[in-house]
Amino acid sequence: MADYDFKIILEDFEQGLAPLAHIDDKTFFGGPGHAGKMQADIVSDPKYLLPSPGLANLTNGTQTGVVDQLIRFILEEPTSADTTYAVGTSKLFRLSSTTVLSSNVCSLDQSYTGNNTNVAFGTAATPQSGQQFTPAKTGKICKVTINLGKVGSPTDNVSLAIYDLDGSDHPDNLLGTADNVVAGGAVPAVFGEQEFDFTFANGPVLTGGTQYAIVLTRSGSTDNSNYFAPYGGTGSLYAGGHSLTYNGSVWTIVTGTDMYFIQYTTDTWPKSITDMQEGESIVRVGNNLFVFYNTAVDGNIATMPLDSEVITSNWGSVTDQALENAPHPAATKEDIILFGNGRYVGTYIGGSVNTLDVQKLDFGVDAQVADIVFFSNTWWIAVNYGEGKKSRIFMYEAGALSNILDDEAGLGSQKIGFLFVHNGLLFIAYQDNTTSSFAIGFLNGRAIKPLRYFTGTLPDHRQKCLFKNTILFVSSTALMSCGATVEQISLQISKLADGGYDNLGGIGAPFGTPMVASSDGSTNHRLAKFSGYSTDSNWYSKLYDISDGDRLGRIMKMVVYTKRLGENARADITLEGNQVSGAGVETSTSFSVTGSKTRHKFTSIDLVQLEDFRVKIDSANGSTTNPCPIRKIVILGNYVQD
Amino acid sequence: MSKTKDLSSTFNRIPVASQELSIPPGTVQMGQRMGGVAMYSNALKRGYGNSTFGVGDKGLWLGSPEYDTAPYKISLAGEVTITNEDESFFQNQDVLIFYNSTVPEIVIGDPTAAP
Numbered sequence: 098m099a100d101y102d103f104k105i106i107l108e109d110f111e112q113g114l115a116p117l118a119h120i121d122d123k124t125f126f127g128g129p130g131h132a133g134k135m136q137a138d139i140v141s142d143p144k145y146l147l148p149s150p151g152l153a154n155l156t157n158g159t160q161t162g163v164v165d166q167l168i169r170f171i172l173e174e175p176t177s178a179d180t181t182y183a184v185g186t187s188k189l190f191r192l193s194s195t196t197v198l199s200s201n202v203c204s205l206d207q208s209y210t211g212n213n214t215n216v217a218f219g220t221a222a223t224p225q226s227g228q229q230f231t232p233a234k235t236g237k238i239c240k241v242t243i244n245l246g247k248v249g250s251p252t253d254n255v256s257l258a259i260y261d262l263d264g265s266d267h268p269d270n271l272l273g274t275a276d277n278v279v280a281g282g283a284v285p286a287v288f289g290e291q292e293f294d295f296t297f298a299n300g301p302v303l304t305g306g307t308q309y310a311i312v313l314t315r316s317g318s319t320d321n322s323n324y325f326a327p328y329g330g331t332g333s334l335y336a337g338g339h340s341l342t343y344n345g346s347v348w349t350i351v352t353g354t355d356m357y358f359i360q361y362t363t364d365t366w367p368k369s370i371t372d373m374q375e376g377e378s379i380v381r382v383g384n385n386l387f388v389f390y391n392t393a394v395d396g397n398i399a400t401m402p403l404d405s406e407v408i409t410s411n412w413g414s415v416t417d418q419a420l421e422n423a424p425h426p427a428a429t430k431e432d433i434i435l436f437g438n439g440r441y442v443g444t445y446i447g448g449s450v451n452t453l454d455v456q457k458l459d460f461g462v463d464a465q466v467a468d469i470v471f472f473s474n475t476w477w478i479a480v481n482y483g484e485g486k487k488s489r490i491f492m493y494e495a496g497a498l499s500n501i502l503d504d505e506a507g508l509g510s511q512k513i514g515f516l517f518v519h520n521g522l523l524f525i526a527y528q529d530n531t532t533s534s535f536a537i538g539f540l541n542g543r544a545i546k547p548l549r550y551f552t553g554t555l556p557d558h559r560q561k562c563l564f565k566n567t568i569l570f571v572s573s574t575a576l577m578s579c580g581a582t583v584e585q586i587s588l589q590i591s592k593l594a595d596g597g598y599d600n601l602g603g604i605g606a607p608f609g610t611p612m613v614a615s616s617d618g619s620t621n622h623r624l625a626k627f628s629g630y631s632t633d634s635n636w637y638s639k640l641y642d643i644s645d646g647d648r649l650g651r652i653m654k655m656v657v658y659t660k661r662l663g664e665n666a667r668a669d670i671t672l673e674g675n676q677v678s679g680a681g682v683e684t685s686t687s688f689s690v691t692g693s694k695t696r697h698k699f700t701s702i703d704l705v706q707l708e709d710f711r712v713k714i715d716s717a718n719g720s721t722t723n724p725c726p727i728r729k730i731v732i733l734g735n736y737v738q739d
Numbered sequence: 740m741s742k743t744k745d746l747s748s749t750f751n752r753i754p755v756a757s758q759e760l761s762i763p764p765g766t767v768q769m770g771q772r773m774g775g776v777a778m779y780s781n782a783l784k785r786g787y788g789n790s791t792f793g794v795g796d797k798g799l800w801l802g803s804p805e806y807d808t809a810p811y812k813i814s815l816a817g818e819v820t821i822t823n824e825d826e827s828f829f830q831n832q833d834v835l836i837f838y839n840s841t842v843p844e845i846v847i848g849d850p851t852a853a854p
Contacts, residue, residue, distance in 0.1 A: 474787065494791070499803075499804035503777070580756070588760075
């Protein structure tokens with residue numbers, strides 16, 4: 098059996114340490130530079146080293162689709178099954194887990210569903226009936242739903258058409274007829290009404306705010322014993338028009354009754370928000386979205402009901418006043434929104450109170466609100482002062498009625514990037530102005546306890562989400578992970594994945610898989626999600642000292658343990674020694690870990706005796722579908738007299 | 740046969756997440772809650788909005804998130820103030836005043852001792 102002087106075992110990769118000891122003043126053990134000296138996944142399968150997740154664009158997720166600008170914020174929750182929203186520089190986007198919606202959604206516009214009477218037609222006295230309506234959206238009408246009943250047994254068909262109105266608000270010019278008819282035989286008896294859809298594959302374009310008419314007609318002759326009776330109502334009448342009856346000669350407006358109808362308009366996505374130049378955040382309260390944004394000179398709040406998807410771009414300035422031109426982080430609790438507004442915190446209290454105050458709290462002239470979260474029945478507000486040279490965290494009462502704050506903690510010479518609540522703790526990303534690095538810590542009493550450090554850039558309120566129980570955040574051009582997948586292993590910080598183009602926007606995981614928006618700062622933009630594996634993935638171990646007095650170490654054998662590998666799975670391992678820089682650097686040939694084995698042995702190590710060495714793992718020749726998960730590396734060697 | 744020297748990194752000094760994220764015993768958290776009462780630097784409160792009971796540097800109050808606007812409050816000097824839409828009540832060591840919108844004030848004591 099071979100006799101080796103020394104052995105080194107590399108395992109427990111979830112500890113996330115790839116420090117390049119003694120290389121520079123950042124890449125020491127636990128220092129801020131080590132996390133960035135690698136790009137690999139040590140989170141998804143904690144005992145294994147995996148290649149970074151790859152990125153795949155969502156359908157329509159580039160400028161050749163509909164993402165023609167940097168998406169700045171992704172709503173972190175679905176609003177319905179497989180639907181959420183994101184905001185860019187001038188547009189609101191609608192997303193699913195796979196697609197950025199591009200145009201043509203047949204969505205609700207107008208409706209009235211009163212049902213205590215009917216608006217009969219098809220008799221000699223009333224051959225036709227109808228309903229005035231006023232769409233809110235401009236676009237093609239795509240569907241109208243009528244709740245139909247019948248008297249007797251009409252056997253002919255019902256058709257539906259759209260008309261514009263004359264000067265007396267009566268139906269005038271035919272604009273379009275629905276593609277389908279409803280057979281009389283399918284219609285239930287009166288007061289057992291049933292909804293029927295009339296659809297338009299290529300309906301007429303209607304202008305939002307202009308009144309039109311729905312007209313129902315039977316295909317056969319009038320019959321006073323066998324006719325149609327669509328539902329109608331006499332209470333809580335529709336504001337956009339009245340029901341109509343036609344006696345064969347003239348139309349009559351019936352002001353005390355409206356016909357039951359549901360009207361749909363083809364929506365075009367994404368949608369522009371007037372004057373918006375920087376989307377900042379989106380929150381949902383009840384059935385409404387609130388979009389906070391900046392214009393060229395100030396800020397505003399747009400609202401959008403989720404059922405109609407009609408945007409009111411200037412709701413904020415109309416309801417109270419314009420916002421500052423500043424970051425606008427926002428958080429919600431039930432029907433209350435707290436949002437950052439430069440030096441102010443603004444509040445919106447919904448429900449019966451329905452009050453907006455964009456300057457509820459004032460933190461002073463040199464202050465800027467960085468982030469807000471709701472946690473432990475309290476609002477937590479992070480505020481930076483003095484051009485980001487100092488920071489404080491404030492507590493504010495849950496009802497958002499008071500004009501004073503409950504408590505505060507001064508955090509010193511630190512600029513806060515974001516707050517993140519997870520598992521009962523308040524985590525903070527911040528820049529320590531006494532060093533040139535950043536950190537993730539958590540609030541412990543009145544102090545931030547730093548956990549892990551990193552270099553790059555300080556992420557803001559738009560650039561954080563949860564990934565496998567760790568905090569995923571943006572730093573420079575990458576996505577970093579900090580945390581532990583389970584509490585039984587150590588916290589780690591690592592560069593998990595590349596972000597796409599160099600200018601990263603918002604990130605989020607509303608459907609579970611992280612999405613990241615990026616731009617090249619010019620005409621190329623993308624919204625992508627984690628998919629497969631990246632071949633642009635590498636990992637470095639620390640430098641191991643293998644000198645022993647006046648002897649140097651010579652590596653004789655390397656054994657790499659993996660999972661059983663799939664087709665084309667591969668990782669290339671290189672051993673580098675002697676401080677890895679300057680004269681005297683030694684580098685081995687690259688050893689390919691591939692094939693169907695789980696234990697890969699390398700004995701022809703072409704390195705001279707070294708004072709130190711590190712292991713480099715590269716996935717450049719790997720597979721984007723079958724990774725090479727490494728669970729242990731064993732290095733064996735002997736000492737050689739120097 | 741000489742013994743093989745193990746040069747592996749010993750990372751066992753890095754605590755697991757449950758240890759590193761634990762709050763040391765005795766740490767007083769901001770807004771620490773006990774029995775539904777949140778304790779701040781300068782006050783303690785239960786509830787929120789206009790359903791608040793609080794004790795702070797001005798006194799004790801009910802019905803508002805802060806002392807100054809509370810409809811029921813007792814100052815640290817023992818002055819009692821009760822107000823609602825139609826009635827108000829004030830009492831200190833020198834005077835007791837009851838007022839409602841339908842009758843004139845009822846004053847017992849020296850009215851100049853009122854706030």
